[in-house]
Amino acid sequence: MYKIMLTVLICLLAAGGAFGAITEDVQTTDVVVVGGGGAGLAAAIEASELGAEVLVLEKLPFLGGSTLLSGGGLSGAGHQFQKEAGITDDSPELLLEDLLREGQFKNNLSLAKTFADRAGEAIDWMADLGCDFVLLPHEAYPEHSVQRSVSSIPGRGDGSALIQALQAAAEERDVDIRLNHLVTELLTNTSGTVIGVQAETAGGTQTVLAERVVLATGGFVGNEDMLMNYAPEIVDMDPAVVGFTELQGEGIILGQEAGAALENMEYIKVYPTGGRTDDGDDVYVAYQQVTPLGAILVNREGQRFVQETPGTFVEVWEALQEQTDQRMFLIFDDYTMQQWLETDGPLVMGWSQERTLQDFEEQTLFRKSEDIEELGEKLHVDSSALVETVNEAGLDEGPYYGVEMLPNLIFTLGGLRINDDAQALDAEGQAIAGLYAAGEIAGAGHGAEYMSGNAISYAIVFGRIAGENAARDALQDR
Ligand SMILES: Cc1cc2nc3c(=O)[nH]c(=O)nc-3n(C[C@H](O)[C@H](O)[C@H](O)COP(=O)(O)OP(=O)(O)OC[C@H]3O[C@@H](n4cnc5c(N)ncnc54)[C@H](O)[C@@H]3O)c2cc1C
Known part of the structure; x- marks a missing residue:
């Protein structure tokens, strides 16, 4: 398979075509994850658990993205911290009900259901990775109908404990993490299958050929043009922007170029x-x-x-x-x-x-x-x-x-359209071969509004799903 892909690339180079700028370093892997925040690291951990060779490319000199900057609050139903507190009246069904109401019924229903089913388990999974949590009082996030939110500790109001736990788990599993790698292109073959990425580094251009690509690049809160395009009425208010302005929506644009459809782009968390x-x-x-x-x-x-x-x-x-x-x-x-x-x-x-x-x-x-x-x-x-x-x-x-x-x-609620398996979908709802997306980049499960603590859980839930599926498919095709 790699041989075929390399040949495709070399042919393209020889033809001086779209990839004419590629001059050096071509690497192969099973799964390449673009973005080293919550969703990307969760995807990398799960993919590597299944035995895949995994490479994470992060554009910044540090991991974490918006997850690192966040308040560290996560919500989910049925996790161990609820059980320890004797809270037994919660369920994925109740979480879904809350999520749809708060999302003003603009949610992608299928993603919302998957999220509600798996959010509690995501919190337990983070705890198993070594992240410590405390159950928050119900008043902290009152839009949830029961007490179901936790905060990472130490440092309430700080996502660093989440990223430390994820990074340590990824490193233990030999995930290859490359910082300062800005992914600028998705590579596709002639049938439109995504076969890798191209990244800019201080040393030049890095090409990675992969069986599967997971986009986990977060949202577009830092991209004024995109905000103006999708939510002009918000921009007209001359708002403050305290979100992570490094999030420029590149992944969304790359996904679109590969044929992915968009969903709920107009919903911004203000x-x-x-x-x-x-x-x-x-x-x-x-x-x-x-x-x-x-x-x-x-x-x-x-x-x-x-x-x-x-x-x-x-x-x-x-x-x-x-x-x-x-x-x-x-x-x-x-x-x-x-x-x-x-x-x-x-x-x-x-x-x-x-x-x-x-x-x-x-x-x-x-x-x-x-x-x-x-x-x-x-x-x-x-x-x-x-x-x-x-x-x-x-x-x-x-x-x-x-x-x-x-x-x-603070952050954005729409992005690339995906299915429950985190596969990126085109306008007809067909999966784009080779391409997955997870986290804020594909946030349509939230709907028009966000319930506190759901965005990080959402990144973990769909990051894990993307990693599992990307690895399973990659290993099959190896
Ligand atoms: C101030 C603040 C507080 C918040 N508090 C909470 C909270 O308490 N609870 C909650 O649920 N949600 C909260 N959120 C929202 C939540 O943090 C995010 O929605 C979630 O963490 C997104 O995770 P992610 O992995 O999808 O993206 P991120 O964590 O943002 O990760 C994306 C990563 O991709 C990298 N990247 C982007 N483009 C490229 C590229 N082209 N090449 C390579 N790498 C790239 C970025 O640098 C970044 O590291 C908060 C957000 C902010 C800004």
Whole structure:
């Protein structure tokens, strides 16, 4: 088989055709996985478990992608952490029901079912690989109808434990991981079967001929053109982008070039948590740290427009979309501020308390005033209405603080169309020979919205499926 593929490639080279730029290093393997985040590493581990030779190509100098940057929360039904806590009233059926409702019934039903069936098992699998988890309180992710979410530890709000466990497991199984390899092309033979990839490295071009290719390159939150193309109404809101902007959607474009269809590209995960410093840096403002302590959300007219607590992000986001220029303002007084200082939750993700306190003085993100009316003027909010609203809310200990908040793009929910076996599909629903996709790159199981913790579980579930199937097929054809 490899001989045939090599001949195909050499012929193409000789003809000076599409692959005319390839000059060197041609390597062969059973399965090549493109992208070293959660889905890619899960695929690599499963493929190698089945005895396949596996190569992972990651464009960045480190593994992890969005999975590394994530909050480390995973959701699933029937896993060991639920059982240990005596939670027995959950099931894949209930998870599916929640997923379809929260996804506004825009989910690819078959992927949603597969996800719901296997998400609990994915959490157990990660635990078996050595990743430690703690069961989250139900209030942490209230859109789930039962308590079923876990957070990786150490480091809640941090996906590093997930990636460490996956990387160690991949290395133990002799997966060949190459960093700084940007995959730029899928190689196909004359019948359209995907037979490998081409990657750019510091040393030149690397060609990998493989029995099967798994695309696990994440979404396209960092690609302005794609966002503009698929979700112009979101881009028009001038949102903050706190997602992993290295995710440029290359895998989606490569899949399309190989004939794959797209699904749910218009659905983007937007949180109502954006902030922007005067220097233009986008940040995640965790308003939910202070709303239970008395802080309020108002619109540009100085009015409260949503029940701040308990309120899910989706409820606040839906209400925010109806407000003038899709902006809202978090307002709190010194009493709330002092209470927040007693907690250990960051008000701005990635900022220490000291850094936040410093900003209250420098006012590059937050605004501060002894006088509510002046605070309103600084924030360009209707000042007299703000005075009334703040008084009604019982905030009466100056100084007062406020911050303008905007929509915040975190990740994307659509991508390449796949089937339950993670095979990439064309517009007629036919599998594209040789090509699999998993994770955020093929996220249509989520539907129009995302339930907290489902995106990482989804990456693990479909990464495992892609790895298993790619390896099984590759070994058959060897
Ligand atoms: C701030 C933040 C917090 C989040 N918190 C949560 C959470 O708590 N729970 C949850 O469920 N979800 C969360 N998510 C979403 C979740 O992290 C992702 O959807 C999921 O981890 C995606 O996994 P993946 O493996 O598909 O992609 P990634 O983990 O993003 O991996 C893709 C990898 O592919 C590489 N790559 C891309 N293009 C190429 C190329 N051409 N060649 C080679 N390599 C390439 C990238 O560099 C990257 O390493 C969060 C996301 C963000 C940004």
